[in-house]
Amino acid sequence: MAKCPICGKPASPAHRPFCSARCKQIDLNRWLSEVYRVPAETPPSEDDDKSSD
Ligand SMILES: [Zn+2]
Structure with missing residues (x-):
């Protein structure tokens, strides 16, 4: 008999x-x-490149 994966009861x-x-x-x-x-997921490279002047 399988057990409940949540509480372990039958x-x-x-x-x-x-x-x-x-x-x-x-x-x-x-x-x-x-x-x-x-x-x-935010690609950090692109944002960093635009902010640099
Ligand atoms: Zn349960």
């Missing part, structure tokens, strides 16, 4: 691989925060 067949809809939501939120946490 997974529910209705919410696999999670134990409940709540843990499923928590995992989704984690995943979304990971996506939105990606830092905006």
